[in-house]
Amino acid sequence: MSKIVKVSGPTVQADKMSGCFMHEMARIGSEELLGEVILIEGDTATIQVYEDTQGLKIGDSVVRTGELLSVELGPGLLGSIFDGTQRPLPLLAEGLGDFISRGAEVESLDRNRKRRFTPSVKKGDTVTAGSELGFVQETEMIRHPILVPVGAGGVVAEIGEGDFCITDVIARLENGAEISMLRKWSVRLPRPTAGRLPFNVPLLTGQRILDTLFPIAEGGSAIIPGGFGTGKTVLEQTIAKHANADIIIYIGCGERGNEMAEVLREFPELEDPHTGKPLMERTILIANTSNMPVAAREASIYTGMTIAEYYRDLGYRVALMADSTSRWAEALREISSRLEEMPGEEGYPTYLSSRLGAFYERAGRAKCLGRPNESGSITVIGAVSPPGGDFSEPVTQASMRIASTFWALDYDLAHQRHFPAINWLTSYSLTAPMLAKWYAENGRPNWMEMVKEVNALLQREEELSEIVKIIGLDAMGEKERIEIESARIFREGYLRQSSYHSTDAFCSLNRQAKLPELFLDYARMITKATDEGMPLEDILSAPMAESLLRLKEVSEDGIEEAVGKIKEKMDSYFKRGGEA
Ligand SMILES: Nc1ncnc2c1ncn2[C@@H]1O[C@H](COP(=O)(O)OP(=O)(O)OP(=O)(O)O)[C@@H](O)[C@H]1O
Ligand SMILES: [Mg+2]
Structure with missing residues (x-):
């Protein structure tokens, strides 16, 4: 019988472990704490323990399980709250702050709940690993196909229909294989696919x-x-x-x-x-x-x-x-x-x-x-x-x-409370060019050009801010003041977004297709107005600047109208040389 010979923080060493394999799970001590073999030397193994090692002592028993750390997969996962080793944590969810007792062996998925299984194959059909045998409706939105397990396949001898628990047999193959809705998979082993696909759709x-x-x-x-x-x-x-x-x-x-x-x-x-x-x-x-x-x-x-x-x-x-x-x-x-x-x-x-x-x-x-x-x-x-x-x-x-x-x-x-505090100068997306086609097909044909223009605007502000630090904003030239104003409006009105505001927390693609152009239009318009000699004060006090900053709070139904109104105001104000 293997025994603990050393306890060191979250790890223990056990003797007489020859024959154990890397990442094998073991049960440790009288409370049967869950652990995983992470080093084997001679017949001693070091085990990392997934639970608090307090109270473990030299001589406590260590029992090998012969299994790898695996998770249970099947209908019923959605909505669950688990700890690191997939034990359900309902108590924590209720805010009781209580934890499952140590060593507790709890099933991750409910064994007793019956779910309606609807078959998609019939007796005599040939199925391979990954083919759909049928499905259950896991939640209203999620149809949960029950697939032939990896490594299995053959001719369907029997297929069920009706209410089943996840461990009940729902299909038998002619080669004798019995299939339920419950799968187990070792967590360290990536699950196989039929091949990778390119990145061409944004999340x-x-x-x-x-x-x-x-x-x-x-x-x-x-x-x-x-x-x-x-x-x-x-x-x-x-x-x-x-x-x-x-x-x-x-x-x-x-x-x-x-x-x-x-x-x-x-x-x-x-x-x-x-x-x-x-x-x-x-x-x-x-x-x-x-x-x-x-x-x-x-x-x-x-x-x-x-x-x-x-x-x-x-x-x-x-x-x-x-x-x-x-x-x-x-x-x-x-x-x-x-x-x-x-x-x-x-x-x-x-x-x-x-x-x-x-x-x-x-x-x-x-x-x-x-x-x-x-x-x-x-x-x-x-x-x-x-x-x-x-x-x-x-x-x-x-x-x-x-x-x-x-x-x-x-x-x-973050200190200025500009959230999300994502630095637009140092952040990047290497996949952006691969998404351009998708954006083009989804109402954003000029997306890449728009991003370039925005980047230039923000980059320019950064350069100017260095000078502002030295000579102060008031000493800047008119053209530069306008550049700084354009970037400010974009930053505050577009990039800044509150996660706590009911409308602002989420911005639809529809909005994202309209707003940047509007902000850029504004930037172009105020630049042009300066070139045409409109006084700086009139530009900086243009009343639609405030409306631009508040657009994010306008609800989805009202956005079209709000954008239209701002455009109209912009046109007339700058055409009339600053008369509101
Ligand atoms: N998008 C946001 N909108 C509004 N406020 C935000 C936003 N992001 C962060 N905050 C504010 O900043 C605070 C700190 O944020 P958060 O806890 O996410 O920081 P963190 O980086 O996870 O910190 P830690 O390093 O401590 O984990 C929040 O409590 C909130 O007030
Ligand atoms: Mg945090």
């Missing part, structure tokens, strides 16, 4: 600065690096609420428990802005907060990703939010130091980049296995918390090399 977040200037592709990956309090969590949550994904997986990894409790309280009350249904019907929350065991942070990331892959394979567009990947990296660092591995930069393990890389690489758009005409995607948005907001630190640097979109949060902007 719309409803955030103007993102969708307009730094769009993320469906299946792409973005990182949100930002110092303390710059708005990472608010941005992740805002995207989780408003993005046009079918399924949202939100992983709270090593962040404050009260923040996560707030999410757990708030989300169940929210409405999906796209369908009007409860937001939780398309959401799965995974909570591994800072007061929970460090090792389980890694499990939470992998659990979330595996569930995301499952819904991708069903043909859905999944968005996975991870807040914060830095806490996971810190957990890797802690475990690595317990293993006495050679440290890399700032003490992080030398395999930090490859670990992060392997995670982000599981994002993508793919053809579904067994159903090549259908596709699904996983878009990953990871928050990064560089200490002191210093982006040259290892986790930000490693993540930057992998993710295709970079939304840099800025202390100064």
